[in-house]
Amino acid sequence: MPSGSCACRHIRYTASVQPSRLVNCHCVECRKQSGAPYLAFVDFPTDAVNWDIKPTEWRFSETASRFFCPRCGSTVMMTLDCEPSSVGIAVGTLDDDGSVQVPPPTSHIFLKEKASWFQLPDDGAKRFQGWTE
Ligand SMILES: [Zn+2]
Ligand SMILES: [Zn+2]
Known part of the structure; x- marks a missing residue:
């Protein structure tokens, strides 16, 4: 089953199911927080992820952490108040030891905030200017 950690291995988790989708978010906060062109999240049911030590929360808006x-x-993770039953795990934190099956990219979201210098790959994923449109 999938497992993962932060870079220093202080924060570790395991998941009891495989992730359901892979969403690439191009919003400014994802770019800034990750230091990368965009942040890729895989979705897990909230109760399917077990944390050895819980990561620290940054309440960054009225609707998301x-x-x-x-x-x-x-x-490590992002959560939305409107979707308490699922969490977005930063896909790069997964251990790539053969136990996880990451689906192909589902979507690119918040393309209205995409870095102008970044060229989207032709990966077949759906494209949205915001969350879902
Ligand atoms: Zn760490
Ligand atoms: Zn984002």
Whole structure:
């Protein structure tokens, strides 16, 4: 079953199911927080993820929280108040040991905030200017 951690391995988790979709978010906050052109999340049911130590919450808007390791700063998770039954795990935190099956990219979202210098790959994923349109 899938497992993962932050860069320093302080924050660790395991999941009891495989992730359901892969969403690439191009919003400014995802770019800034990750230090990358965009942030890729895989979705898991909230109760399917078990944390050895919970990551630190950054309440970054009235509707969403981001979670990171307090030691190394790695982005680990994002949650939305409107979807309490699922969490977005930063896909790069997954251990790539053959136990996880990451689906092909489902969508690119918040393309209205995409970095102008970044060229989207022709990967067949759906494209949205905001969340879903
Ligand atoms: Zn860490
Ligand atoms: Zn985002």
